[in-house]
Amino acid sequence: MSIEPSLNRAPILERFGKTIEDLGTAHGIDVFVAPPETIVEFCRFLKDHSELRFSFLSDICGVDHYPETPRFEAVYHLYSLPNRWRIRIKCRLGDPPEISSVTGVWRTANWHEREAWDMYGIRFLGHPDLRRIYMWEGFEGFPQRKDFPLRGYRDKLNPFGAEGPPPTQPDLATRDIP
Amino acid sequence: MTEVTELTRPEGEALNSKEVLLNLGPQHPSTHGVLRLVLQLDGEFVERVDPHIGYLHRGTEKLAESFTYTQIFPLTDRLDYLCPPSNNLAFAIAVEKLLGIGAPIRAQYIRVMMAELARISGHLLITGALPMDLGAMTALLYVMREREMIMDLLEMITGARMHTSFCRVGGVREDLPDGFFPKIREFCEIFPNRIRDYERLLENNRVFLKRTQGIGVISAEDAIDLGLSGPNLRASAVDWDIRRDEPYEIYDRLDFNVVTRTEGDCYARWRCRVDEMRESIRIIEQCIDQMPEGPFQVDMPTIAFPVDKERVHCSMEALIQHFDLSAYGFSVPKGEVYSAIEAPKGELGFYIISDGSPKPFRMKVRAPSFVNLQAIFGVTNARYLADMIAVLGSLDPVMAEVDK
Numbered sequence: 081m082s083i084e085p086s087l088n089r090a091p092i093l094e095r096f097g098k099t100i101e102d103l104g105t106a107h108g109i110d111v112f113v114a115p116p117e118t119i120v121e122f123c124r125f126l127k128d129h130s131e132l133r134f135s136f137l138s139d140i141c142g143v144d145h146y147p148e149t150p151r152f153e154a155v156y157h158l159y160s161l162p163n164r165w166r167i168r169i170k171c172r173l174g175d176p177p178e179i180s181s182v183t184g185v186w187r188t189a190n191w192h193e194r195e196a197w198d199m200y201g202i203r204f205l206g207h208p209d210l211r212r213i214y215m216w217e218g219f220e221g222f223p224q225r226k227d228f229p230l231r232g233y234r235d236k237l238n239p240f241g242a243e244g245p246p247p248t249q250p251d252l253a254t255r256d257i258p
Numbered sequence: 259m260t261e262v263t264e265l266t267r268p269e270g271e272a273l274n275s276k277e278v279l280l281n282l283g284p285q286h287p288s289t290h291g292v293l294r295l296v297l298q299l300d301g302e303f304v305e306r307v308d309p310h311i312g313y314l315h316r317g318t319e320k321l322a323e324s325f326t327y328t329q330i331f332p333l334t335d336r337l338d339y340l341c342p343p344s345n346n347l348a349f350a351i352a353v354e355k356l357l358g359i360g361a362p363i364r365a366q367y368i369r370v371m372m373a374e375l376a377r378i379s380g381h382l383l384i385t386g387a388l389p390m391d392l393g394a395m396t397a398l399l400y401v402m403r404e405r406e407m408i409m410d411l412l413e414m415i416t417g418a419r420m421h422t423s424f425c426r427v428g429g430v431r432e433d434l435p436d437g438f439f440p441k442i443r444e445f446c447e448i449f450p451n452r453i454r455d456y457e458r459l460l461e462n463n464r465v466f467l468k469r470t471q472g473i474g475v476i477s478a479e480d481a482i483d484l485g486l487s488g489p490n491l492r493a494s495a496v497d498w499d500i501r502r503d504e505p506y507e508i509y510d511r512l513d514f515n516v517v518t519r520t521e522g523d524c525y526a527r528w529r530c531r532v533d534e535m536r537e538s539i540r541i542i543e544q545c546i547d548q549m550p551e552g553p554f555q556v557d558m559p560t561i562a563f564p565v566d567k568e569r570v571h572c573s574m575e576a577l578i579q580h581f582d583l584s585a586y587g588f589s590v591p592k593g594e595v596y597s598a599i600e601a602p603k604g605e606l607g608f609y610i611i612s613d614g615s616p617k618p619f620r621m622k623v624r625a626p627s628f629v630n631l632q633a634i635f636g637v638t639n640a641r642y643l644a645d646m647i648a649v650l651g652s653l654d655p656v657m658a659e660v661d662k
Contacts (some may be wrong), residue, residue, distance in 0.1 A: 106593060107355045111594075136482055136609060138598065139609065141622040143477075143620050144620075157609065187485075190626065191629070212312075214315040230321070230324055238300070
């Protein structure tokens with residue numbers, strides 16, 4: 081089996097050329113910016129395409145660009161086992177951040193998305209079980225956001241925390257998850 | 259060998275028992291750390307499993323945003339604490355890619371050699387701990403004896419036994435000490451026989467085989483879908499090893515086999531690791547034989563401390579650079595990188611976003627144990643509670659890495 085040295089982007093651009101933005105190659109990984117509403121379709125296409133076959137989801141993570149807008153980003157790292165290609169998909173999200181879940185495409189997305197929800201408050205629509213994963217139930221705020229202090233907020237459990245209330249609205253953290 | 263019987267409930271024989279919720283952990287010997295599994299039981303059958311993690315969450319990623327790149331090395335040590343050199347290596351490679359530099363060849367050999375020592379140390383633990391969880395205590399005592407030898411070797415190189423923090427951006431901290439090669443050659447000579455000992459101890463142990471063979475089978479499709487990597491994936495007949503498929507450092511100069519199994523059960527996952535230790539020994543031997551002379555650090559005073567301290571004492575420029583580097587760290591050009599290595603547990607990736615300052619804007623750790631633990635959903639349906647222990651042990655999650 082011959083291995084293509086770099087990603088064959090023709091099928092991607094042919095199908096999604098109008099909606100996605102091609103940022104070229106950065107340190108060996110091809111980067112695309114996709115609109116959040118197409119993420120599930122785009123991922124499924126990459127996974128099922130007979131040549132591309134991005135069957136392995138390495139990672140999903142959130143990024144907070146506070147105070148820039150759009151503030152949030154969801155970043156997907158995919159790997160193609162037969163071709164040995166890697167690809168990065170970035171989705172720029174507003175505030176509050178919402179994006180469709182890719183748990184229907186890869187089961188492994190489940191915990192990655194729970195982590196991004198827990199740490200950044202990115203709501204993954206259609207996720208079967210979007211609960212906090214690291215922090216405890218009832219924790220307020222999203223700790224990895226840039227406006228969340230490193231020491232946390234002062235309360236009876238954390239006497240060394242920073243002054244001030246959690247910046248996020250409590251109803252966002254406790255609202256029922258769709 | 260032994261025939262494998264499928265453990266399913268007999269048709270029409272519903273157990274007259276109420277469903278029970280059982281907490282396994284957070285302090286249970288078989289969870290190897292602080293993992294809590296909430297199990298919904300029907301009699302002895304596990305109907306549903308809900309892992310609760312985060313008991314060891316230290317906020318590594320958040321902390322990293324306020325640390326300089328050199329200060330992050332000790333944080334990476336504490337991810338998979340069984341094999342810190344691998345974690346150091348993964349982080350160093352990611353930062354070096356951003357900087358556009360590479361470590362000198364000698365440093366790369368030292369790093370790879372240490373990463374393979376770490377792999378053996380990590381695999382040794384599961385080789386002994388899985389049988390221990392299933393009731394065979396002896397193996398653990400045997401593997402600890404050999405693990406001690408690796409600890410001694412690491413202590414000889416770095417001065418620390420567990421948290422070595424030996425890699426630096428652009429090389430390693432120090433050169434190998436005098437008298438190191440005879441020691442490691444001795445280890446390479448002894449160790450293959452010891453692997454044979456473990457096999458003799460466990461390969462024909464009927465209880466161990468009965469409790470692992472055919473238990474917790476994960477198919478290749480499921481394994482990819484669940485994001486498994488490393489030996490857990492290779493045990494399900496997926497031939498993927500980042501060391502061979504995307505070679506980093508000097509792995510393309512080394513000759514080694516990628517161990518795969520076809521069964522995908524607990525025994526295959528255990529077996530894969532035992533065989534991988536043999537390959538690691540081969541890699542270490544090649545590293546020793548090929549180890550070139552030369553510098554162990556890049557000669558870039560703005561990134562690495564000068565090897566020759568005299569320069570700092572005699573030149574004002576060098577002194578300023580030295581002070582700058584210790585006080586503020588070095589700046590990394592703006593950019594993003596994702597770089598993954600084959601850590602003992604699987605694909606360990608670092609995604610770093612740099613905004614041009616001496617501290618990362620965002621560092622995401624793709625922790626293999628975190629993803630591997632998730633596979634517990636894929637294998638536990640309608641299984642005995644006792645099998646959970648075997649499945650958990652064979653997936654080999656290290657809770658420090660799961661919780662980051």
